[in-house]
Amino acid sequence: xxxxxxxxxxxxxxxxxxxxxxxxxxxxxxxxxxxxxxxxxxxxxxxxxxxxxxxxxxxxxxxxxxxxxxxxxxxxxxxxxxxxxxxxxxxxxxxxxxxxxxxxxxxxxxxxxxxxxxxxxxxxxxxxxxxx
Amino acid sequence: xxxxxxxxxxxxxxxxxxxxxxxxxxxxxxxxxxxxxxxxxxxxxxxxxxxxxxxxxxxxxxxxxxxxxxxxxxxxxxxxxxxxxxxxxxxxxxxxxxxxxxxxxxxxxxxxxxxxxxxxxxxxxxxxxxxx
DNA sequence: CTGTATCCAGTCGGATACTG
DNA sequence: CAGTATCCGACTGGATACAG
Numbered sequence: 129x130x131x132x133x134x135x136x137x138x139x140x141x142x143x144x145x146x147x148x149x150x151x152x153x154x155x156x157x158x159x160x161x162x163x164x165x166x167x168x169x170x171x172x173x174x175x176x177x178x179x180x181x182x183x184x185x186x187x188x189x190x191x192x193x194x195x196x197x198x199x200x201x202x203x204x205x206x207x208x209x210x211x212x213x214x215x216x217x218x219x220x221x222x223x224x225x226x227x228x229x230x231x232x233x234x235x236x237x238x239x240x241x242x243x244x245x246x247x248x249x250x251x252x253x254x255x256x257x258x259x260x
Numbered sequence: 261x262x263x264x265x266x267x268x269x270x271x272x273x274x275x276x277x278x279x280x281x282x283x284x285x286x287x288x289x290x291x292x293x294x295x296x297x298x299x300x301x302x303x304x305x306x307x308x309x310x311x312x313x314x315x316x317x318x319x320x321x322x323x324x325x326x327x328x329x330x331x332x333x334x335x336x337x338x339x340x341x342x343x344x345x346x347x348x349x350x351x352x353x354x355x356x357x358x359x360x361x362x363x364x365x366x367x368x369x370x371x372x373x374x375x376x377x378x379x380x381x382x383x384x385x386x387x388x389x390x391x392x
Numbered sequence: 393c394t395g396t397a398t399c400c401a402g403t404c405g406g407a408t409a410c411t412g
Numbered sequence: 413c414a415g416t417a418t419c420c421g422a423c424t425g426g427a428t429a430c431a432g
Contacts, residue, residue: 145306145374156381157374158302163384165297167405170290174277183414194406199415209387220412220413230383237372242276242289244369249288251362252295255341299425315394326426331395352393352432396431403424411416 160234163208168193168201170238173227176211177235180226210234292366295340300325300333302370305359308343309367312358342366 145155164170168190175181175189187198202225205211210231216222227235277287296302300322307313307321319330334357337343342363346356359367 145303156377156384157370158299159381160373160377160384161293161297161302162299165293167290167294170293171277187414194408195415196407196417197405200405207388207391208384209390210384215414218413221415223414230380230387233380234376237369237376238289240369240372241292244366245288245292248362248365249291252288252292252340252342255362256339258341259339319394326428327395328397328427329425332425347394350393353395355394394432396429398429399427401424401426404422406421407419409417409419412414 163204164234164238166201168197169205172198172201172205173210173231173235173238176225176227177232180224183223183225186225205231295336296366296370298333300329301337304330304333304337305342305363305367305370308357308359309364312356315355315357318357337363 145157164173171190172186175186181189183198183202186202187193187195190198193201202211202213206213206225209228212226212228214224214226216224277289296305303322304318307318313321315330315334318334319325319327322330325333334343334345338345338357341360344358344360346358348354348356
């Protein structure tokens, strides 16, 4: 691990982000937020946090996700080590998806954000309505 | 406000999200995540959390954001009540941006996610490299 | 100084059809 | 059952030029 060199950062409410070019491009916070800020990832993570599920179970659970997007979402989550994929060589094939330990741990801070959203979401909605 | 009807939800690590159509579309958690999951919003929030700043100060601080994106980011944050905008009628005009109380409060759960990212970001990077 | 207008490439996400 | 392939509209974000 590189020594903790003095990377320019901003500090606010215990939150630090690098603000200069190369460092900011690799900022793990921004990286995670963009991973999780897409349309379906968090929903899939939460569903898998409840229990491991098969592809078709997920598709039924989410209900209005397209097959393509479910595949893409699962692939990217798997690619980032948040979800595991297990193929059972039945006929036809069955595939089970589950959270990895990494994925489970991510639900904790997401939970904090969900709590904030539940409390302050109405305030955001109100602000939007107030300005058109 | 409608009565708290039994909206189908999934529970995982204290995290609840609606999973059916109309409810999920209005899910405040997904809504907040998508707001914050864009390229610049969190960085701007963090900078403003440190201190109120003028437009040009922000642009210098971020360094590689385009004028267009800074404007758009600030407008959307303002629109959602997270940032305030104060115009001083000098010549030429100066404009100061600051976090609202709502914006400040958002930094708290974001901080939890930043902490997680700092700790587990390397694990994600490793997972990515392991699979190409 | 603080923006707006225009253009343009790349990505996101949905619909549909097809496959082992 | 669990995907892949293709097409396509919409949105994101950058570059550049112009304006109050």
